[in-house]
Amino acid sequence: DQQVKQNSPSLSVQEGRISILNCDYTNSMFDYFLWYKKYPAEGPTFLISISSIKDKNEDGRFTVFLNKSAKHLSLHIVPSQPGDSAVYFCAASGYSGGGADGLTFGKGTHLIIQP
Amino acid sequence: GAVVSQHPSRVICKSGTSVKIECRSLDFQATTMFWYRQFPKQSLMLMATSNEGSKATYEQGVEKDKFLINHASLTLSTLTVTSAHPEDSSFYICSARAPLNYGYTFGSGTRLTVV
Numbered sequence: 001d002q003q004v005k006q007n008s009p010s011l012s013v014q015e016g017r018i019s020i021l022n023c024d025y026t027n028s029m030f031d032y033f034l035w036y037k038k039y040p041a042e043g044p045t046f047l048i049s050i051s052s053i054k055d056k057n058e059d060g061r062f063t064v065f066l067n068k069s070a071k072h073l074s075l076h077i078v079p080s081q082p083g084d085s086a087v088y089f090c091a092a093s094g095y096s097g098g099g100a101d102g103l104t105f106g107k108g109t110h111l112i113i114q115p
Numbered sequence: 116g117a118v119v120s121q122h123p124s125r126v127i128c129k130s131g132t133s134v135k136i137e138c139r140s141l142d143f144q145a146t147t148m149f150w151y152r153q154f155p156k157q158s159l160m161l162m163a164t165s166n167e168g169s170k171a172t173y174e175q176g177v178e179k180d181k182f183l184i185n186h187a188s189l190t191l192s193t194l195t196v197t198s199a200h201p202e203d204s205s206f207y208i209c210s211a212r213a214p215l216n217y218g219y220t221f222g223s224g225t226r227l228t229v230v
Binding site for chain 1 (some may be wrong): 119121124125149151156157158159160161164174206208210218219220221222223224226
């Protein structure tokens, strides 16, 4: 039973446009969410996070939106750049990031930025 | 920033042998480290939580006698895959919690191939 779901295995976006990656979760105990970017044969690189007390967090070109009632979050990248091409993982934790809980990951979405 | 170093990055071993993977926090102390495994086209799955000075906590379905975890110091955790079999071939990644911002920092991963 997957508690964090990324239903789009891949997404193709034109350079300069907005990329929107979606993530759904089922466990209502999750209260801290993170997005990671990953290249093949490398560890994930942290992008942005959001606590359940917020509904939006912005950092440069990256914005994460959280809809708790729908148990849905999304990552917006604008404008998309060729270097953004990678696999993006949504992850969740149940301790507001302050505990020692491991992360639960989605399966990832392969974002392809086309020139 | 917080850096986690993982070694080796790639290892090929014969079936029946043991392999040790090291995970070091380079500029911070980590009382807790996490070990994940990623099979092709799958998400990162938490295997175990490594606690300095005490026994590791394993996720359901992970054999603790096969995946030995030692967290002997605040900067080093090791994962030993004992009596490796081809089905243990996977990408293993460690992670540690950086204390100041509670961020999860990941190592670069280890590609294990058992032949």
